[in-house]
Amino acid sequence: MMGSESSTSADSGLGTEQELLRRLALTTPADTVRGLSLHTVMDAVRTDLGEAAAEQCFGKLSEKSFRSFFHYPVSDYLQVLYAAAWMLNERHGGFDNAVRRIAGGIAPGFLASTVGKAFLLLSKEGPKHLINNMPVAFKAAASFGEVSLRWMGPRHGVLHTRRDFLLYMNHEGGLLGLFRALELPGARVQGRQVGSLDNEIEFSWGD
Template sequence: MSTNGCGVRVDQDAQDSREDLARRLELTQPTDTVRGLFFLGTLEAVRALAGEDAVRHCVEAGSEPRFVEFFNYPVSDFLKVTDAAARVLAPRCGGWTEALRHLGRRATADMLKSATGKALMLLSKGEARWLVGNLPAAYRAAVNHGERTVTWEGPSRGRILMRRDFMPCAFHEGVLLATLEAMKAREVEVRGSRVDMLVSEYVISWS
């Protein structure tokens, strides 16, 4: 972090993200959606750490006054609400990037509590590799856009390529970290990198 002319600490990642968010929003289509479950989880994460006023601020960043778990909402709204949430949580999480990872972890927790997530956990039989291999299906249950592919480089090491996905890398790093940790994997490592505006790659490994 740096400081501005008034001596206030400034999160440079958060500053840079404003232009990034605008570009991502320009690329969305009205038909690109996200389940309400993830809006609700994001707002609950904000409520737990920052209170009701912060929740209202995040809701106002989007265009919906309320969300229903099984309804689908525009990904453009999810981008706005998540960005607002990350900015609110940044001082409490160690910066904007860490706040996004925190929200990604929350998204995984919500997915694993859903009917789809419970089914995946049951079918995985405790095998992290199996669950990672089926992440593309889990993402399809959560959003109706994008493509995710898994390529294995070893028994517990692989790469996940996400195409036409609108969320920043740090968010998906949180998702993947929480997924592997839910399987009791140890020495988990996730390194994300942006290939293009809507294309990102994640190298994952565990023991």
């Protein structure tokens, strides 16, 4: 997709070990993500740095293989996400961009699945109809968080997430990956953290 943009002007400061430990301390055993999210991290590291780096990234986890639609602790996901982003930091110009690069693979992986293909049928009624179902897709992918969507115009909206263990860069990368898959022109995405585990991600598309 040509002309896609995200917020890259300043480092968020969220790529520290202290921030990782803070988020981990807030998780509970009930907070989970689907294995697809873990696959996305592994695929990014394997593609950019090779198999040995991917094995190193996942080396501290007790499980070594993940089924796409099984549930796994979000604490495991956060640990491998941070480890991967630190590994990819130099290649992609910082931790934030590394997270965006990783998250950019979630939409293609999801849309290629049986569940994703069902969601993709919604795009036949226009991208707005598909995006309206993003809160449902989020709840299908993670057990935590509250997600809402507010439209500012026909091609301009804001995604709000509450008690969300994901970084706002996860959502930036995921949205840009979705827009790329839908071949929407002139996509722009800019997120920010607005609370301890709360995010706002503004997006738009069109020339």
